[in-house]
Amino acid sequence: MSHNSFGHLFRVTTWGESHGPAIGCVVDGMPPNARFTLAEIQAELDRRRPGQSRYTTQRREADEVRVLSGAMPGETEGEYVSTGTPIALQIDNTDQRSKDYSDIARRYRPGHADVTYDVKYGIRDYRGGGRSSARETAVRVAAGALARKVVPGVKVRGALVAIGDIWIDRARWDWAETSKNPFFCPDAETAVRWAEHLDGVRKRGSSIGAVIEIVAEGVPAGLGAPIYGKLDADIAAGLMSINAVKGVEIGEGFAAAALSGEDNADEMRPGANGRPDYLSNHAGGILGGISTGQPVVARFAVKPTSSILTPRQSVDADGNAVDVMTKGRHDPCVGIRAVPVGEAMVACAIADHYLRDRGQAGVPRS
């Protein structure tokens, strides 16, 4: 058991605060002989990196990752070969502005973990949110880049499917679009509407929530450990552990509650390889906690950024009534940058279950 680790056989332990010298993680369980490059990890980090559009925080972090252990240099520049020992990844914090934190050091920002950390620990690194800052998710993304290497052929992708109550049109879903707009939006038309809407949100110093969908293709059938280590239970825990997430769905999700058994059934026909072909995927690729071989589909809801310009009533650490208004660099919609983080958590959960099933020795060596 650990408070800061995720997974069992593919186990990610993270550390670091928003404004400390660095953040990092230890990936324990990476199978040996996996080849990866710094560029691959960096590419994932860059997708999450702040400051890339006016819709995300203007904090500018280079987010340059270093590999400190667990891999030997590969044949080409920047290539590594895993050795089976723990891989330590580290990212220096370069943009910790030496600002005056005295106003938030003792004031509890509504919707933030300030008050609960203080109650639990009696002390709190208030600089930039400390440990409860979404900065921690950068190393999740780095770990996820390694997780993607564990299961041969697996492809984990995410998209933003709603901002506020503006949902994409699934008929226009095109994965290629997700890299063409600042929202990971798979629907070009909706991306235009979001841009407009978010400009308004940003200008009035407000914020808005979002819904993200993660799709993992190429997940072998048979992964998942019923009863309490179900693949969907682990994905749910992983996604719910992301900052600001308030809901998680698998497949049809909450909509399943309104369906009849007939409509929700994923019928099967004999498939080419002796395995069933499914005629639909209401289940989201998981039955009884075990993957069916269909795409694993998960969705999660992110609440609106709590840091807003409008003053809110609150209290301080001494129990006095105060008004809190957040200044500084913040995302009007933290859900956007949660897309690569969600991908990483799903990739890690799948890698973990793959290793439970096959063992480290059962992973094909590249």
Next chain:
Amino acid sequence: MSHNSFGHLFRVTTWGESHGPAIGCVVDGMPPNARFTLAEIQAELDRRRPGQSRYTTQRREADEVRVLSGAMPGETEGEYVSTGTPIALQIDNTDQRSKDYSDIARRYRPGHADVTYDVKYGIRDYRGGGRSSARETAVRVAAGALARKVVPGVKVRGALVAIGDIWIDRARWDWAETSKNPFFCPDAETAVRWAEHLDGVRKRGSSIGAVIEIVAEGVPAGLGAPIYGKLDADIAAGLMSINAVKGVEIGEGFAAAALSGEDNADEMRPGANGRPDYLSNHAGGILGGISTGQPVVARFAVKPTSSILTPRQSVDADGNAVDVMTKGRHDPCVGIRAVPVGEAMVACAIADHYLRDRGQAGVPRS
């Protein structure tokens, strides 16, 4: 790590198949000197027990629980005092009809775990669903009865809030109603509508999904273990591990995605005891993975029962196309009986985090 265990310091390990000789669990971590009675556990089991109305399966199990270890006889008949050692609870399966299972032994029922268990294990106890049957949840409820004893003053209650697309009216919420209708419905008027609706579903051999809400009051502030052992992440995993669950929400849940930061903020005012008074509870009692002291509110969606009378296309274990139509005793809405199960999982998660925080020795001895 274990496939069939939930929790760390309050750890529940379950075993048993639907039609085996018995099902049971081991509760490891129950603090010593807790007093409990068989009647208390039995009362929870009776709330989940099938065959109590025409809306749940007609399987009739006495569901009589026995305590085999971990407790000394108390002063009164049926009372026990925990000793700190593992408590083994056991329920004999009494209504395993010696029916002919040959038709489902090799046919995969759509929406069931038949196919995935076969792919994963190459063998499956097909009798009544075996391990993947919701029968397993009976022992969760028994364990939950003990979990409720761990945190002094905690009260965990659940209610059905939607069947299909018929939602309760929250303005009429009355906890007392939940024990007066067969649906755990807190709204007497909606219960009437559900009865009517479900009669139709049942008569046409169909099924329907549902949404359940669990509310835990009296949860001390400060429980939860960020980053990956957040209280909400553990609740999400626990609820998602229940059969047929496809979605989990905390507090505002998916609705938070459509809110602005202003509307979602839970403002605070100085409280009587030096702790803040919250003016709202959009967060569902958890901030940054740590309890605020407000009620913890979780919701989960249960898909419609997969076993329906309408034939569905499927395949058998030999890869042949077959039609599957479920006969036998099944719930038209499995969501109903999921209410006490959801309560149990939330109670267990809270007990586990309470022990992480206070330790076994820190629990007040009754």
Next chain:
Amino acid sequence: MSHNSFGHLFRVTTWGESHGPAIGCVVDGMPPNARFTLAEIQAELDRRRPGQSRYTTQRREADEVRVLSGAMPGETEGEYVSTGTPIALQIDNTDQRSKDYSDIARRYRPGHADVTYDVKYGIRDYRGGGRSSARETAVRVAAGALARKVVPGVKVRGALVAIGDIWIDRARWDWAETSKNPFFCPDAETAVRWAEHLDGVRKRGSSIGAVIEIVAEGVPAGLGAPIYGKLDADIAAGLMSINAVKGVEIGEGFAAAALSGEDNADEMRPGANGRPDYLSNHAGGILGGISTGQPVVARFAVKPTSSILTPRQSVDADGNAVDVMTKGRHDPCVGIRAVPVGEAMVACAIADHYLRDRGQAGVPRS
């Protein structure tokens, strides 16, 4: 984490008190499609069963094990086929004499856990030692019988190598002898000396310690999870968790401290299969925490039975000075019956690491 579980992927959770209605265990992680018989488990239990010679306690337990879950009936009477779900094993306690325990209920027997359980828990099942009784080890032996089925070709055997300061002569080591005397002694001549010596110990109501050696052959090279899950570290924990054990050794053990590097080196020559042939096995089959493919050799020391007829000074639960003299049925040398228990723990540790390495799906299906 769990107080009453051993292992991770092959995970044994035990429960039960010496004089409760039953004891049992849940074996979680048994690979599917393993065939086993009740007779095989019973045979191991019978090796540990008390009352079989005048050198072990006269308590008579039938120790009849039942399989309550996790397996389907096999083709022949008493045969089972595992399904991959948790296997619950249970043994009823049949010989709980309804004696008067009032004298030990509140008196602390020196060398027993009476006092520490009381300090820790504030309550204690004093009947027959409760949870701290060696009776718990019966279910370890049952679990070990299943563990032996996990790794194809593995053979785990144990022998008593010393009683008091009388050591066996290794030159006379014959495994066949271990089943021919009541001591699991591999050296027929020493068995005779032990019989004589133990008769004296028994007659004067005293007790004596012992050393047990466990040898596991057929352990594949490559098992073990450095750094903190080393195969030898897990074996050490497993053996040290057995009642009354005070020391554990791997290979040369403490004698290695007196050796030079030259004498302790296990030299290698090219072997037939591309793997090295070792010229010696000072390492006990484990290097850097990973199995070499040689026999794994572990040894453990068991202290003399604490229950003796000579009165010893002690205190009672009220802090009064008392004299304690144990009456009742006890082993003059608990080390004897620890032999099958030690085998079981080593077998479980190896099975666990095998599954970490190969995964459940990587186990050959019988």
Next chain:
Amino acid sequence: MSHNSFGHLFRVTTWGESHGPAIGCVVDGMPPNARFTLAEIQAELDRRRPGQSRYTTQRREADEVRVLSGAMPGETEGEYVSTGTPIALQIDNTDQRSKDYSDIARRYRPGHADVTYDVKYGIRDYRGGGRSSARETAVRVAAGALARKVVPGVKVRGALVAIGDIWIDRARWDWAETSKNPFFCPDAETAVRWAEHLDGVRKRGSSIGAVIEIVAEGVPAGLGAPIYGKLDADIAAGLMSINAVKGVEIGEGFAAAALSGEDNADEMRPGANGRPDYLSNHAGGILGGISTGQPVVARFAVKPTSSILTPRQSVDADGNAVDVMTKGRHDPCVGIRAVPVGEAMVACAIADHYLRDRGQAGVPRS
């Protein structure tokens, strides 16, 4: 479960290779508001640091530790206050000589983990022993310095009690002596004999084993989690996980096997505080896996350094017969530097059980 983590509630995860850029650890579970200084950690590291006498390896590492997370700056220079979040400690590797490793890259050094790592992983960081190097133990010592802060009043000390077959005279035991000679020897006269003996060993390029004793005073009664998380079982695992350790004892250890029950009994008399006074400590402070409140006494045996100047027969990675003779900087007796490492493992195990018992919230805040 994790291969590179130790402990549950006080959880240490280590990473790094001997000749990589750095080594480090993450300490998860450190209670908040604990004050510590870099100097305190550094002082422990300096006790283990190589190159301090002619009896340890001449590798010279500054071993300067940095604190990267989990603590706020304290009031004085170099002071930190823990925040309850994971503490990342890091030590740069400064003396990785750019030597030619081609001779050992593919040759298996007898007694080393070269061959087993290659079998297990199919790849190995051969530079300086990579992950299997004792260099990893430096961060254990750093973590141990924090562990010592967890339990108020606990004092964990270690001493070398035997080199080869030369044992100290316990009648001359003086803790003050352990810091006055290069052997952590509590007996000044024996230290002189060891110096002489080790000079001979070193000059002939040989090596020798050793026995270390760790004594933890001030351990509260009641720590330990029977049955499988016994305090002594966890200490045994922790000590056995140290490089080159082949045996572990608690209290009387293997000598208990030769004792009678009368001689091994730790009799009790009423103590001042209502708790028993023990008249002896054969048990080593642990009964039934739970601390008695007496000093916890553990001993472990370290094999002779495997790297010696005398050529030994071996094989290479291609299966050819080779002779291996180690050149380079190595300890003639690795047991010496194992003393602070053993202390650290015992301190970590005690801290972990303290937190299991009291919880994070139950630790007195300094």
